[in-house]
Amino acid sequence: MNEPPFIVGKPVTGEYFINREELAKLKTLLSGVASGKINNVVVLGLRRTGKTSLLVNVAGHITTESDKIIPVIYDCMGTSTKSMFARQFIGTVLDAYVQVSGDRAYKQKLSSVVKNGLEWAEKHISEFEGGVAEYVKFRIKLRELKDEEDELLRRALKYPEDLASTKEVSFAIMIDEFQELLKWRIDFLKMLRTIVQSQKRVAYAFTGSAP
Structure with a gap:
């Protein structure tokens, strides 16, 4: 049987995805995080050679095979500032956790805390569990540190x-088009x-494209 054609454009999944060996390798490396084996990976290649498709397929396989590893894909394309990255990154991690774990109560709790106002949250922050406390701290700093983007980035x-430590899960975070962030020196x-x-509960894969 002939191999399915390589398709340019949207991420390729299912029978049209042909990089099976690379998929297996990357999935194995990232999945080690669940047992404490942290493997951080860099994938480099020319544009439109299937790197994003690889990440999408790895995320799908991890989700299918484990409920203790949360795959996250963050696309850096179009990320112009550190504060923009910080906001989007933390939101992507949160959404991925809720989607995979089904823990919608956690997101509802965050919304409830923020609705009470950040001044109230700051006074009661010692009462919150780790994952909630760190999110609230980030929101507070987002308001206060408009000119201190590095601190926002660090907290994000x-x-x-x-979050992983609080919820007893692990994260496999895949950052696509990482070269877009190299402008920050x-x-x-x-x-x-x-x-x-x-980090002990988070493994990373960074993909980058040549010019």
Whole structure:
């Protein structure tokens, strides 16, 4: 039987996805996070060679095979500022957790806390569980630190580990088109490396495209 054609455009899944060996390797590496084996991976390649499709298929397989690993795909394309990345990244992690775990009560609790106002939340923050506390801290800093984007970025990158520890799950976070963030230079990469290496419940895959 002939292999299905490579399709350019939307992510390819099912019978049209042909990179089975790469899929198996990446899934195995990222799934190790559930047993404490942290493998952070970088995937480089030319544009339109199937990197996004690879991530989508890996996420699908992880979701099917484990209810303790939350796959997250964040697309950096169009991300212009650090604060934009921080807001979108933390929202993507939250939505992925709720979708895979079915824990809608957690998101409802966050909404309830925020509705009471950030001043109220700040006074009661010691009463919240870790995952809620870190989210509230981020929202507070989002309001206060308009000119301190690095701090927003740091708090957003720490959120998955805090949520994973609170909920006793692990995250496999796949950051697509990572080259879009390289405009933030060496200080950003140093921060990212420090945070990524400190996390025990989060594994990362970064994909990048050549010009």
